[in-house]
Amino acid sequence: MNPRNKPIVILSKESKTKETATPHYDYLFKCKVIGDSGVGKSSLLLRYVDDSYTESYISTIGVDFKFKQNLIQGKQVKLQIWDTAGQEKFRTVTSQSERGVHAYIAVFDLTDQVTFNDVKHWIDEAKKQDPEARIFLVGAKADLVKERAVENSAINNFIDNASYEIDAYVETSAKTGENVNELFDMMSKNLLPASKVAEPNHLTLDEFKSAYREQYRSEFFKNPFSQMKKELDRLQSMADVEEYAEHHKKSRTAQVLNRLKGK
Numbered sequence: 487m488n489p490r491n492k493p494i495v496i497l498s499k500e501s502k503t504k505e506t507a508t509p510h511y512d513y514l515f516k517c518k519v520i521g522d523s524g525v526g527k528s529s530l531l532l533r534y535v536d537d538s539y540t541e542s543y544i545s546t547i548g549v550d551f552k553f554k555q556n557l558i559q560g561k562q563v564k565l566q567i568w569d570t571a572g573q574e575k576f577r578t579v580t581s582q583s584e585r586g587v588h589a590y591i592a593v594f595d596l597t598d599q600v601t602f603n604d605v606k607h608w609i610d611e612a613k614k615q616d617p618e619a620r621i622f623l624v625g626a627k628a629d630l631v632k633e634r635a636v637e638n639s640a641i642n643n644f645i646d647n648a649s650y651e652i653d654a655y656v657e658t659s660a661k662t663g664e665n666v667n668e669l670f671d672m673m674s675k676n677l678l679p680a681s682k683v684a685e686p687n688h689l690t691l692d693e694f695k696s697a698y699r700e701q702y703r704s705e706f707f708k709n710p711f712s713q714m715k716k717e718l719d720r721l722q723s724m725a726d727v728e729e730y731a732e733h734h735k736k737s738r739t740a741q742v743l744n745r746l747k748g749k
């Protein structure tokens with residue numbers, strides 16, 4: 487069955503990850519998972535952060551992010567990983583400034599040739615926005631061995647001939663967990679020498695608003711014209727967000743901002 491034909495399940499807020507914030511970290515890297523809809527981006531993230539897996543399609547309204555912190559080579563490395571929704575091809579990446587993204591995880595589905603063809607465009611767009619960002623190419627759903635449709639030679643060919651450097655290629659399975667931790671560990675190790683710490687003020691307003699909608703999604707669905715909408719509408723810049731949060735310490739804005747800062 488084509489995974490794209492599966493019903494979309496709206497997760498309740500309660501079933502989402504509870505943050506266990508660790509205050510101290512040495513490095514904070516901002517990463518973004520890109521690729522066509524249905525390739526398994528959200529599943530990859532869920533396996534890594536929650537060590538869980540679901541057969542259902544995981545709906546993402548806009549972008550959502552998760553944190554995970556690990557000890558890598560004696561350093562506390564915190565990854566802020568953004569999950570994008572790829573419904574509209576290649577648009578999520580280009581619609582806003584992506585400055586401050588250290589690494590893109592470009593995902594295609596090993597059982598779907600179209601997603602492999604598309605992943606090149608996803609990377610092109612990412613590189614346009616963020617020429618310095620590292621690129622990690624991921625062939626997902628490696629457990630579906632019999633359905634594998636993308637030839638190794640095509641993948642090697644792409645990596646060898648790309649006009650930018652692909653830092654690594656990894657085949658993963660969110661279902662079995664194969665290579666998932668390895669991917670993120672390798673990425674962290676690879677980013678460490680960059681020794682650039684992304685501060686949360688690299689956040690764009692779009693990212694902030696998407697994270698806000700995700701955090702309060704069940705309330706948002708129930709009543710889209712609520713106080714929340716008013717609160718969001720008056721935020722015109724990240725400076726507004728900071729100021730509002732400063733003056734309304736219990737507000738949703740402040741809570742989302744704190745979560746984004748890993749507090």
Ligand SMILES: Nc1nc2c(ncn2[C@@H]2O[C@H](COP(=O)(O)OP(=O)(O)O)[C@@H](O)[C@H]2O)c(=O)[nH]1
Pocket residue numbers: 489492521522523524525526527528529530540541542543544545572626627628629630658659660661662
């Ligand atoms: N067999 C298999 N199915 C997967 C794997 N990862 C994701 N899927 C399935 O592919 C579908 C789309 O996954 P999802 O993570 O929502 O894709 P996204 O749109 O890229 O975020 C879902 O039905 C998942 O259960 C995997 O590693 N193995």
Ligand SMILES: [Mg+2]
Pocket residue numbers: 527528529544545546569570571
């Ligand atoms: Mg998704």
